[in-house]
Amino acid sequence: MGSRKFLLAVxxxxxxxxxxxxxxxxxxxxxxxxxxxxxxxxxxxxxxxxLPPGRGSAKEGAQLYVQKGCAGCxxxxxxxxxxxxxIKSDGTTKSSMPCLAPCVNDNNVMALHSPFATVIxxxxxxxxxxxxxxxxxxxxxYALTAFLLFKNGVIQESDVMDLQSLPKVVMPNRQGSAxxxxxxxxxxxxxxxxx
Amino acid sequence: xxxxxxxxxxxxxxxxxxxxLALGTASSASGQTPDSHAPEADGHSKDPKELAKELIAYxxxxxxxxxxxxxxxERMSPDMFGLTFHVLTPLQDSxxxxxxxxxxxxxxxxxxxxxxxxPSEHRFMIHGMVDRPLVxxxxxxxxxxxxxxxxxxxxxxxxxxxxxxxxxDTHGLTSCAEWTxxxxxxxxxxxxxxxxxxxxxxxxxxxxxxxxxxxxxxAMDDCLVCYGQNGEALRPQQGFPLRLMVPGFEGIxxxxxxxxxxVVDRYYMTYDDYGHINPDPKVAALTHQIGPKSVITFPSGGxxxxxxxxxxxxxxxxxxxxxxxxxxxxxxxxxxxxxxxxRSPSYRMAxxxxxxxxxxxxxxxxxxxxxxxxxxxxxxxRAEAAxxxxxxxxxxxxxxxxxxxxxxxxxxxxxxxxxxT
Numbered sequence: 074m075g076s077r078k079f080l081l082a083v084x085x086x087x088x089x090x091x092x093x094x095x096x097x098x099x100x101x102x103x104x105x106x107x108x109x110x111x112x113x114x115x116x117x118x119x120x121x122x123x124l125p126p127g128r129g130s131a132k133e134g135a136q137l138y139v140q141k142g143c144a145g146c147x148x149x150x151x152x153x154x155x156x157x158x159x160i161k162s163d164g165t166t167k168s169s170m171p172c173l174a175p176c177v178n179d180n181n182v183m184a185l186h187s188p189f190a191t192v193i194x195x196x197x198x199x200x201x202x203x204x205x206x207x208x209x210x211x212x213x214x215y216a217l218t219a220f221l222l223f224k225n226g227v228i229q230e231s232d233v234m235d236l237q238s239l240p241k242v243v244m245p246n247r248q249g250s251a252x253x254x255x256x257x258x259x260x261x262x263x264x265x266x267x268x
Numbered sequence: 269x270x271x272x273x274x275x276x277x278x279x280x281x282x283x284x285x286x287x288x289l290a291l292g293t294a295s296s297a298s299g300q301t302p303d304s305h306a307p308e309a310d311g312h313s314k315d316p317k318e319l320a321k322e323l324i325a326y327x328x329x330x331x332x333x334x335x336x337x338x339x340x341x342e343r344m345s346p347d348m349f350g351l352t353f354h355v356l357t358p359l360q361d362s363x364x365x366x367x368x369x370x371x372x373x374x375x376x377x378x379x380x381x382x383x384x385x386x387p388s389e390h391r392f393m394i395h396g397m398v399d400r401p402l403v404x405x406x407x408x409x410x411x412x413x414x415x416x417x418x419x420x421x422x423x424x425x426x427x428x429x430x431x432x433x434x435x436x437d438t439h440g441l442t443s444c445a446e447w448t449x450x451x452x453x454x455x456x457x458x459x460x461x462x463x464x465x466x467x468x469x470x471x472x473x474x475x476x477x478x479x480x481x482x483x484x485x486x487a488m489d490d491c492l493v494c495y496g497q498n499g500e501a502l503r504p505q506q507g508f509p510l511r512l513m514v515p516g517f518e519g520i521x522x523x524x525x526x527x528x529x530x531v532v533d534r535y536y537m538t539y540d541d542y543g544h545i546n547p548d549p550k551v552a553a554l555t556h557q558i559g560p561k562s563v564i565t566f567p568s569g570g571x572x573x574x575x576x577x578x579x580x581x582x583x584x585x586x587x588x589x590x591x592x593x594x595x596x597x598x599x600x601x602x603x604x605x606x607x608x609x610x611r612s613p614s615y616r617m618a619x620x621x622x623x624x625x626x627x628x629x630x631x632x633x634x635x636x637x638x639x640x641x642x643x644x645x646x647x648x649x650r651a652e653a654a655x656x657x658x659x660x661x662x663x664x665x666x667x668x669x670x671x672x673x674x675x676x677x678x679x680x681x682x683x684x685x686x687x688x689t
Contacts, residue, residue, distance in 0.1 A: 103403055104402065116538060155348055183542075192538075196542065200475075206475045207477070250552075253549055254550070267645075
C-alpha cells in the first residue's frame with residue numbers, strides 16, 4: 074500500500090518534471106521580433122526553403138562579376154588568378170601566384186563540385202566580395218550564381234535563377250556528399266571497426 | 269639543432285663550459301635564439317615603471333622564454349589579401365596539458381581577419397524549430413549556470429607529412445584549454461526544441477559568417493556556449509566574446525564569434541560543411557569526431573639529445589570519444605611496446621600528458637607512442653590504416669582526420685628528426 078502510494082507520488086513528480094521541461098526554467102533572454110529573425114537568418118537549406126525573392130541571369134552576372142570586383146581576385150576568366158578558381162579553364166591558363174590552400178582548381182570548382190546550387194548562392198551571399206561581405210542584394214547573388222553555373226556548363230545562358238529554379242538545378246556532383254552511416258551517439262566510436 | 273627550454277635548462281645545469289659549446293651550435297626553427305647575456309638577477313637594469321606595470325597590471329612571460337606560433341608552410345599568413353589562415357602551436361615546448369591562450373593554435377575559414385567585437389553589442393540568437401526563439405546579451409548569458417571543462421580542439425588539417433621537421437609542423441594544429449560557459453543543452457531546453465528537429469546550424473559574427481551543421485544529439489550532449497578560456501575572457505583569435513565548444517569534434521565545428529544557432533530538421537551543408545564533403549559515408553564519419561591520437565613532444569623533430577643516458581619521453585594523447593586510458597611507447601621502431609605513465613588527469617576529450625622513463629644507449633632508434641581511449645579504440649599506425657582502406661602504404665593519405673602513429677628518429681649523434689618517409 075505504502076509503496077504503491079510512493080510509486081504514485083514518483084509518477085506525479087515525474088509528470089511535473091516533464092511538464093516543467095517544456096516551459097522556460099530561467100526566463101533569461103528576450104524573444105526576438107520576426108523582423109530580427111528574418112534579418113539574421115541567412116542559412117540556406119539545400120532545398121532552398123529560406124531563399125529570398127529575387128532573380129538573376131548569367132548575362133547580368135557577367136557584368137556584376139566585373140563591377141563587384143570578382144574578376145580582380147579570381148581573374149577575368151575565372152581561373153589562373155590568386156583567388157580560387159571559379160570557372161573551369163581549358164587547362165592552359167596557369168597562375169603566377171601559388172594556389173591558396175585549400176587549393177581550388179579545375180577539379181573542385183564550386184559550381185561543379187557543390188552537390189547543391191543553393192550552396193553556391195549561400196557562399197557568395199555570406200562570404201563575398203572580400204571586404205564587403207553581406208552587401209550583395211538577392212538579385213545580384215542570383216545573377217552571379219547563374220553566371221558561374223552557366224560558365225561551367227551546368228545551366229543555359231537563358232536560364233533565370235530564382236527561389237524556385239535554383240534548388241531545382243541538378244548539379245553534376247549531386248552524389249558527391251555523404252553523411253556518416255550511423256547518427257552520432259554519446260560513447261560510440263566514430264567508425265566501428267576502424268583500427 | 270633546435271634549442272628548447274628543456275634543453276636549455278639541462279645545459280645551464282651543466283655549467284658554462286658546456287653552455288659555451290652549445291651556444292655555438294644552437295639555432296631554432298621556432299624563432300628561439302640563445303641567450304646573449306646572463307639574466308639580470310637584481311632586475312635593476314629594467315625601467316622601474318615597466319617593472320611595476322609588469323607586477324601590477326597584466327603579467328608577461330620572461331623575455332628568456334621565446335616559444336612562438338608559426339603559420340603553416342602550405343600557405344603564408346598573412347597572405348596577399350591580408351588574411352590569416354592556419355597557425356601552429358609550439359608543442360615541442362609544451363608542458364602539462366593546458367595550452368596558454370597566447371599560444372593556442374589558430375585556424376580560420378577561408379583565411380580571415382580577427383574581428384573586433386564589442387561584447388556589450390554582441391547578441392546570441394537561438395531560433396528555428398524551437399517553441400520560444402531567444403536572444404541573449406553577454407550579460408544575460410553570464411547570469412545562467414555555467415560550467416568549466418578542459419577540452420582539446422584539433423583541426424582536420426593536422427596531418428603529419430614527411431617534409432615536416434618539428435612536432436609543431438606535424439601536430440601543431442591541436443591545443444587544449446579550460447573552457448567556461450553555459451551548456452548548450454540548457455539554452456536549447458530553455459528555447460524548447462520541437463519534435464522532428466535533428467540538426468543545428470551554428471554561425472559566427474565575423475565577416476564571412478562561418479557556419480557548421482552539428483547533429484542535435486551532440487548539441488544536447490556536451491556542447492558549451494563559451495565566454496571563458498583559461499580563467500579569463502576568450503581571446504579575439506579564439507572567438508571573443510563567444511564561441512561554441514563541441515568537445516571531441518574537429519575544429520571547424522567550434523564556431524567562433526557565435527551569434528546564432530538555428531535548430532533544423534536536416535543537414536544544411538553550409539559554409540564550413542561544404543569544404544569537407546565526401547561521397548563515402550566512412551570518410552564522412554572520420555571528419556566529425558576525432559579518433560584516439562598521441563604524439564611524443566620530447567624527443568621530437570629538431571631536438572638534440574646531449575648524449576646517452578636518462579631521458580623522460582614526454583608527450584600528449586587525446587581522443588574525441590572520451591578519456592585516454594592507456595599510452596604505450598616503443599623505442600625500437602615498434603618491435604616492443606611498453607606502458608607509459610599518465611602524468612596528468614585524464615579528462616574526457618582533453619589532452620593527457622604521458623611520460624616514460626628511458627635510458628638511451630646512444631644507438632640510432634625510432635620512438636613512437638600509441639594510445640587507447642575509453643572505448644578501447646587503439647590509435648592506428650599508418651600501415652594499419654592503409655590496410656583498412658586496402659591501399660598501398662606508399663603515398664597513402666589517411667582519409668578524414670589523420671590520427672596515425674608518429675615516428676621520431678633519434679640518430680646516434682643525438683639529432684632527432686621526423687621518421688615519416
